[in-house]
Amino acid sequence: MKIVIILATYNEKENIEKIITILEEEVFSKIKDHDMNILVADDNSPDGTGDIVRELMKKWKNIDISSGEKKGLGAAYVRAMTYAIEKLNADIMFEMDADLQHDPHKVAEFIKKIEEGYDMVVGNRYSDGGSIPGNWPLMRKIFSVVANLFVRTVFTKFSIHDWTGGYRALKKEVFLKEKAELTNYKGYIFQISFLHRAEMDGFKIGEVPFHFSDRTLGSSKIAPLNYIMDVVKYVLFSRAKELLFGKFGKFLVVGGTGLVIQLIVYTLIINATKLPLGLSNLLSAQLAIFSNYNLNNLWTFKNEHSKGAILYIGKMIIFFATSNIGVFFIQSGLIQLGEILFGRKFPLPYVYFVLATGVLLIYNFTVYSKIIWKNKK
Numbered sequence: 115m116k117i118v119i120i121l122a123t124y125n126e127k128e129n130i131e132k133i134i135t136i137l138e139e140e141v142f143s144k145i146k147d148h149d150m151n152i153l154v155a156d157d158n159s160p161d162g163t164g165d166i167v168r169e170l171m172k173k174w175k176n177i178d179i180s181s182g183e184k185k186g187l188g189a190a191y192v193r194a195m196t197y198a199i200e201k202l203n204a205d206i207m208f209e210m211d212a213d214l215q216h217d218p219h220k221v222a223e224f225i226k227k228i229e230e231g232y233d234m235v236v237g238n239r240y241s242d243g244g245s246i247p248g249n250w251p252l253m254r255k256i257f258s259v260v261a262n263l264f265v266r267t268v269f270t271k272f273s274i275h276d277w278t279g280g281y282r283a284l285k286k287e288v289f290l291k292e293k294a295e296l297t298n299y300k301g302y303i304f305q306i307s308f309l310h311r312a313e314m315d316g317f318k319i320g321e322v323p324f325h326f327s328d329r330t331l332g333s334s335k336i337a338p339l340n341y342i343m344d345v346v347k348y349v350l351f352s353r354a355k356e357l358l359f360g361k362f363g364k365f366l367v368v369g370g371t372g373l374v375i376q377l378i379v380y381t382l383i384i385n386a387t388k389l390p391l392g393l394s395n396l397l398s399a400q401l402a403i404f405s406n407y408n409l410n411n412l413w414t415f416k417n418e419h420s421k422g423a424i425l426y427i428g429k430m431i432i433f434f435a436t437s438n439i440g441v442f443f444i445q446s447g448l449i450q451l452g453e454i455l456f457g458r459k460f461p462l463p464y465v466y467f468v469l470a471t472g473v474l475l476i477y478n479f480t481v482y483s484k485i486i487w488k489n490k491k
């Protein structure tokens with residue numbers, strides 16, 4: 115495979131020759147099965163980093179440079195990855211800092227993960243032996259750990275530990291799929307959103323633990339404190355959007371129509387008969403369940419829905435059974451409990467209905483997405 119290590123640089127004249135020499139002499143020499151290359155993504159560094167690279171290109175033929183205006187780390191990577199694919203025919207690309215904080219000796223481990231079938235492999239500083247510099251100021255340590263915990267919690271993706279780091283390897287397919295959406299993001303948000311989108315699109319994500327060493331030469335370009343609010347905003351906003359416009363939003367709309375159907379039938383039954391409220395609810399739910407099943411099949415989970423009459427009926431039976439567990443034990447049970455305790459004077463039947471339905475909703479989404487329309491990917 116053709117592998118291109120992209121080194122992002124902005125004023126890294128003290129580091130660039132060191133990192134390139136280590137890669138060429140100590141790392142690439144041990145990797146026999148792949149065509150190893152370096153692409154420096156330099157934003158016309160005023161300190162002359164680009165000129166040093168052009169000198170080194172004379173010594174080693176597997177080095178190239180992608181220069182451009184400074185528009186931030188994310189933009190530099192998008193430009194360089196596009197170049198790596200279009201001009202260098204890259205199959206696999208690495209993101210790597212040029213300041214030696216990303217131990218180049220770990221490259222082979224990333225490649226191994228890709229060979230095992232992972233689409234994107236992220237360096238992990240937070241578990242399994244990975245670490246952050248012990249001499250970082252306390253605030254930076256806290257920011258680093260808390261930011262990643264925050265992202266993992268909001269995205270409810272605990273299996274990925276390091277969302278903000280920039281030591282990664284990925285197949286070109288991952289970049290081509292996500293490229294269009296990546297151009298607007300800066301700094302840590304670029305790294306977070308790239309990984310988040312890849313994960314949501316079903317790419318297989320792997321991790322390689324590594325020790326993130328402290329920068330010894332040159333100066334930091336990323337100011338963590340400036341990014342805190344941006345990260346918080348981005349993560350919360352993108353997650354809210356995902357929930358509202360994704361499956362959960364559609365699921366709520368379908369559930370809403372079901373609820374209206376159920377409420378109408380429930381009203382008819384409790385006004386026309388003396389049946390217990392719990393039973394009235396159970397009966398009225400059946401029509402709603404039928405409607406919900408079909409709407410979810412056609413809309414909410416349309417990518418997961420299986421075609422064919424047998425599967426349709428089979429799944430419907432499971433859907434009726436699982437839905438009725440909730441409708442029976444949770445919704446009707448709570449409504450009946452209300453009637454026993456407080457009677458059925460108006461508007462009590464509706465108060466019970468609303469409260470019991472709220473509890474049911476949480477139960478239902480969990481069951482539907484984990485059992486009935488489970489994504490096979």
Ligand SMILES: Nc1nc2c(ncn2[C@@H]2O[C@H](COP(=O)(O)OP(=O)(O)OP(=O)(O)O)[C@@H](O)[C@H]2O)c(=O)[nH]1
Pocket residue numbers: 121122123124125126155156157184185186187190210211212213215328329333334335336
């Ligand atoms: N091309 C390009 N590279 C950048 C830009 N900003 C940062 N970089 C490079 O990206 C890498 C990471 O930036 P750093 O400033 O080291 O960020 P950091 O590692 O979080 O901070 P330190 O621990 O202080 O080094 C370095 O190799 C930088 O030279 C940019 O706008 N354009």
Ligand SMILES: [Mg+2]
Pocket residue numbers: 211213215329334
């Ligand atoms: Mg650095």
